[in-house]
Amino acid sequence: METNQYIEIFIEESQEHIENLNSNLLLLEKDPQNKGVIDEIFRSAHTLKGMAATMGFENMNKLAHKMEDVLQEVKNGKLSITSSIMDILFKSVDVLGEMLNSISQTGEDFPADDVIFLLSGIKKMPGNEEKAITYSGSLSINEYEEDIIREAYKENYKAFKITVHIDKGCMMKSARAFVIFNNLDKMGDIINSFPPVEDIEDEKFDYSFTLHFLTKEEKEKLEEMLLAIPEVERVEIEEINVTPSKEETEDTQILEAAKKTISQNKTSKSVRVDIDRLDNLMNLVSELIIIKTRLEGLEADNKNPETANAIEYLERITTSLHDAVMKVRMVPVERVFNRFPRMVRDLSHELGKKITLNMYGQETEVDRTVIDEIGDPLVHLIRNSIDHGIEPPEERIKKGKPEVGTINLKAYHEGNNVIIEVSDDGRGIDIEKVKEKAIERGLYTQEQIASLSKDKIFEILFKPGFSTADKVTDISGRGVGLDVVKNKIESLNGTIEVFSEPDKGTKFVIKLPLTLAIIQALLVKVGDEKFAIPLNSISEIVHKKEDEVRNVQGKEIVLYRGRVIPIIRLNEILQTKKVESNGNLICVIIKKGENLACCTVDDLIGQQEIVIKPLGKYLSNVKVIAGATILGDGQVALIVDANNLF
Template sequence: MMDMGQYLEIFIEESKENLQNMNQSLLDLENNYGDKSILNDIFRVAHTLKGMSSTMGFSKVASLTHEMENVLQALRNNEIPTSEKIIDLLFECLDILEEYINEISNTGDEGDLESNHLIKKLNNVMSTNIELSITESSDEEIPAISSEILIEAEEFSKSIVEKAALEGYNGYRIKIELNPNCMLKSARAFIIFNTIERDCEILKSNPPVEDIEDEKFDTSFELIILTRMAQEELKRELCGISEVENVLIEKIILKEYSTRTDQQEVENKLSLEIEESMDEDEDKRQSKTKKPKVGKTVRVDIDRLDNLMNLVSELIIIKTRLEDIDDDGRKQNMNEAIEYLERITTSLHDAVMKVRMVPIERVFNRFPRMIRDLSKELGKEISLFMSGEETEVDRTVIDEIGDPLIHLIRNSIDHGIEDPETRKRFGKPDAGTVKLIAYPDGNSVVIEVEDDGQGINIDRVKAKALEKGIITKEQSDTMDEKEAIHLLFHAGFSTADKISDISGRGVGLDVVKTKIESLGGIVEVQTIKNKGSKFIIRLPLTLAIIQALLVNIGTEKYAIPLNSIKEIITIKTASIRKVQNQEVVLYRNHTLPILRMNKILHVDREEPAKEDLTVVVVKKGDKTAGFVVDSLIGQQEIVIKSLGKFLSGIKVIAGATILGNGQVALIVDTNSLF
């Protein structure tokens, strides 16, 4: 038998893409009920999913998409009108399908989630149009199968019939007709056998299994099975398999077997079989809990791979050239070869980074549906404007940025955008607008979440912070707007009076800040009362290779990311003052906090009596701080390496890098020091 596990990764990747396409098409259909091309697109996706899931043996996905196909076909043929109720039902089906695919991705199995309630709803929609119902077939429909078949127990193993009689199994005779145009009949039969054997026991096959495997049959074959499944459920599973034209099922009356053996012997046999069956079930359960090996994949343009291949070829050429340079060779030749090698490695780095880059559209695509559901739930009219979906970011960033954006958008809809009556009072349009914009900015990617709602009420934020004991009355009176907005990111802070499913769970925006900063990014907020708010996220293009400044602190070397450095200055030791136990210096008419890196990083060294100190001025949004270092080594491109799970909780350190001489330099997480 063929091992379908090897195709699991492709199935999951393509299913997720198909479901995303279905989601977008359903959103489009909601705005244009009569568009047949959209219905055709949704039908094609449902049909593809049905075929793929049937081939892989995922019967729940196949059954649900099969019923969806029936409804979509009726919509295409104008047999039933497109309505909001039907679109909502199709969205419900989409959600269940996404849960199935996620469960398959995590465990290799569809799980215990049932979709029978949705299948019933789909059948109710089609109740006046379904010609082939999944009830017991009439005599006229099954001329090849008699109304009653008596099976003598001697035809089969005694123990099997005894088990069937005592355990309440049903006997069925099934005739399966394949599509006359089916290209791989034996492969399709294999899928059918696979589906049946999950919950049934096949007693007999006509023609024999060997002939079916060798394609020595026309377009139909018959099976006799034992199962506890209901006839309707069995038929639904088989009809969900692609290229199955028709399924005819007839219940068998199992003739009671009058055994001459001792009743105790029969019970012993039955007990043994049940124990074996339980062992098999346990094995199946254990095998299902083993997580399949599903890797993370990136689809790459073939031109980028060609470029990568060319650069590797160049690398091999320069390697050969370096080998040919003798010890007596001219130094000029060696220098030229090294310069050439440097150019190739730089180009190779750029090419590899492009291979890792994926459009942020992957994240943005989930939000139109979320906005639709939230607007219905809250009774607000909301339109979503998206721009810059083609902006490319590192795959690692894509995987992590989704949750913070969901939180920000939910926050904008719940806290920011007012209800229609309030908007009318302020002369705003009934429909609120949420803008989601992405664009590259140097070595960073900027994502903006903007709404035209009521903005952030600074006085309310201060009052809540005062109530929770986060700030004192004196701090509240002297705090400016930017400092007050920064309170929103305090752990456990929320301005919501009630905890809801949308936002305001008492979590606040600290989860957003923590996640963004763990990616090496920053969050800024702009707000105007009764005009709206804008959250600006700035992220590095890549998390793998960065430009950094190497510095000496005592006998140790540290790397500071270059994109967080504003400038490098020299200050006089005598000019440093202490304000509230914090060292500061007046620099360009602004107060600059001074941080002694040797104390923060616990580097043991004697404090040198220097008149002049080397200070690296680091920025985070509109904040700055000066890091005192012993000396500068220089700028260098470094590869970031994780410290591993045992050292993952260290706040000041973002990772490590290996230098050219083999030494390890720790990378300073500047965001955590503000």
């Protein structure tokens, strides 16, 4: 079967099942008796097994099958959930995830014999010895042998329980038993015997033995053959009937459900679409917006009412089309959030802490490109909260706090932005320790740091290589966490703020644009050049006189609504021609979190919807420019990155 065309669907659906396994295993750990959760985990493992087998990934199939075996024992009540078993199940899911990554990158999985060995050993753990299903008489058959019988039924075999009585005058019982076994082997397969074969060979039996036998022959023929053997006194033969396994029943149910799904899919209103196709569609919409802007420029010169009406209608259509494409590209942040409960569980165990993760607003939707990039920064922030923020249980109890710490992960919309908050109820940021480390690393002198505000001290945490950890561990201390977070968020045209109170906790607030492709911007002139400033970075536009500018410690400042804010001369930063201001300054007040600054420009062109085009890897180090856009007249305008002007 040609599987290449299905590999992407397989990877995507397998990822969903692995996420499902992780989230449900976390629930099972908290409530080991929850039958619904156990059934859900079993179904995910069962589906993964079938999908992997269909695609030809045998190693993945074997591991999922072995997990399924263990979960079947749990379902049947023959296995009790313990912390050791949970650790093995979690490890198995991790390896399944690694296999899936390997398949997506190389097209192949890999053996997982060590994990399969751990899963196989679960039944041998104290208290989990295998329980046998007992039939009438003294011979029993275990789960494994019962499965053999079921599989044999599918090939039209019959299973018989045969008891053979040998004449008590027989001088060599073991030899007679050997003849019986040899004749039976010619007609089928012996599954097991009682006493065991070794005891029969040593004549450790009392003139009779029982065995289970698979054959395609009829009962009468077996009886005739056995009675024809000398010194066989009599035989008792009865057919074994086993009920279908729960797995087979579920397979039937799944098949029926699949038939219904196929029937329903004829009128299905949803379809999977490759993200590249959506990117292409977004690019086409972007080009349409560019040409619409150009037509608006031409219409301004012609002053033709009919042309103006047509262009106005085109603008409504392009805006609606843009909104429609954006909605298609939007995905819930749940896609990112789902990975964190497992991470919190593992790290809290590793550090000996008790932590609860609460997640809110998982349904909040963000552009797919933002979702792909925001995962790593959130990982750093949550790890930071676990390691630096939440105290060990004994320390929390001394402070009068609950021994279980809390981390809250929240997402919500605010205008054209999405806000993501990561907060904890831990020890908070130790400002004195931050100051001490900053002086130690030579970032500030004692006098300089004494004059810094609380917000400015928090900003030190985002300096490259800065860490307050006293020792380097696998989790922290290398100083590569928060600066990576800041750089990544700012590359997404977002901002990050920190709020913290001693012994009450810390909160990181991330503000991101809903989309990175098409934005509203203010077009300005700086010298002879046109630039675009994203509208979500602008607080207000004001006019100031040159004589209102003051110079403090070599820096220009101006008073704005009772606040002292710095002046940023864009012509100096962007290295454009200086234009005489005639004593008047056009000030674009830009914001970065709670911080404000006054950017001076030479002229205002107006607000416009622009399409962001990347600069390419050769210009990726230009910090104050976020990209470029094509204007209606065909000119290229650079987009100012307000975050990097401060």
